Amino acid sequence: MLVLTRKLNEAVNLGDSIKISILSIENDRVRIGIEAPADMRIIRSELLDEIKNINKEAINTDIVIFSKEN
Amino acid sequence: MIIKTRRFGEIDISEDKIITFKEGLPGLEYLKKFIIIILEQTKPFYWLQAVEDDVSLPVISPFDIDKDYSPIIDDVVFEDLELEDEKDLLVLSVAVIPSDINKMTANMAAPILINIAKNIGKQIIIEEGDYQIRQPIFEAVFKKIEGGKSYAGSDEKA
Numbered sequence: 300m301l302v303l304t305r306k307l308n309e310a311v312n313l314g315d316s317i318k319i320s321i322l323s324i325e326n327d328r329v330r331i332g333i334e335a336p337a338d339m340r341i342i343r344s345e346l347l348d349e350i351k352n353i354n355k356e357a358i359n360t361d362i363v364i365f366s367k368e369n
Numbered sequence: 370m371i372i373k374t375r376r377f378g379e380i381d382i383s384e385d386k387i388i389t390f391k392e393g394l395p396g397l398e399y400l401k402k403f404i405i406i407i408l409e410q411t412k413p414f415y416w417l418q419a420v421e422d423d424v425s426l427p428v429i430s431p432f433d434i435d436k437d438y439s440p441i442i443d444d445v446v447f448e449d450l451e452l453e454d455e456k457d458l459l460v461l462s463v464a465v466i467p468s469d470i471n472k473m474t475a476n477m478a479a480p481i482l483i484n485i486a487k488n489i490g491k492q493i494i495i496e497e498g499d500y501q502i503r504q505p506i507f508e509a510v511f512k513k514i515e516g517g518k519s520y521a522g523s524d525e526k527a
Contacts, residue, residue, distance in 0.1 A: 337445045342494055349502055350479045350494060351396030353465055357426040358397075360466040 374423050376416070377406060387420060388483055390490045391449075395479070400424060403490065405483075413513045414464060417481070428461040431477055434509045440480060440495040449491055450484040457486035464506065473510065474503040 303311060310320040317339070320332040333341055371381050386404050393400050402420040405428075413433050418425040431438040438460075452458055460482055462475040478500040483490040 337443060338449070340494070342496070346494070346496075346502070347395060350476065353476050353479075353502060354394050354396040354426065354463060354492075356465045357463045358424045360427050360464070361468060 372418075372420060372423075374418060374425065376425055377408075377418065380404075380406070380418070382420065385488070388488045388490045390492070392491065394426075394481075394492050395494075397424065413510060414466075415461070417461070417463075427464040427466055428481065429464050429475055429506070429510070431460060431462045431475065431480060433513055434462070434475055434477065434504065434506050438477065438500075440478075440500060441497050442482070442493065442495075446482065446491065446493055450482060450489050451487050452484045454486070457484050459483040459485050463492075465503070471507050472505070473507050474501075475506045476502045477504045478502045 305311065305321050307321055307324050310318055312318050316336050318334040320334075322330040322332045324330075335341060370384070371379055373379050382404050387402050388404065390401050390403060392398065397419075400419040400421055403417045404420060406416040406418050406425070408416065411427070414427045414429050416425045417428050450458070460480050462477055462480055464473060464475045466473045478496075478498075479492055479494045479502060481490060481492045
């Protein structure tokens with residue numbers, strides 16, 4: 300992992316098309332601005348992790364059958 | 370081609386039914402080819418069966434859960450899907466069905482989109498709106514099965 304230290308209003312460029320800026324720093328929260336191509340998925344990591352977990356859990360379903368009463 | 374599956378036995382698939390997911394699915398990135406299996410007995414759930422490995426996910430139409438489901442989808446997604454006609458768009462939600470079936474949920478915030486004319490699929494993540502990744506669906510599912518009796522049948526364990 301590349302680790303950099305930035306101050307308020309400083310930024311980091313990734314490749315040609317991504318720029319990450321530090322917009323505000325308050326207590327334990329940092330506001331980050333991300334400029335990136337529209338087709339790039341940008342997602343909070345914990346949300347992505349949970350979605351991955353859901354897909355993995357889904358494959359372990361027991362088959363569920365609903366049948367009509369006669 | 371014939372594939373062997375734990376859930377459905379041997380299935381003969383025609384190439385023109387195979388849906389390609391260029392990026393796979395989150396958490397299952399290695400699986401790029403799927404088919405949709407429809408079983409009367411498990412409706413309203415359908416199954417997304419992988420071709421390259423014996424793995425299948427239960428899926429359900431999000432409109433069966435919320436008839437007003439209207440996630441905001443970026444145009445760039447429709448380009449990825451090569452979608453030319455909105456009628457070619459199929460939307461499915463991944464369902465998690467635990468052994469306590471009262472706790473079944475669907476991922477309404479990360480729908481699977483499929484262009485059925487070109488057999489291209491993609492799972493996208495919707496951050497806006499109040500859609501949940503673990504939306505309880507038991508009640509909605511049972512409303513769909515009027516007068517039905519249900520039981521959860523376990524797969525035979527290998």
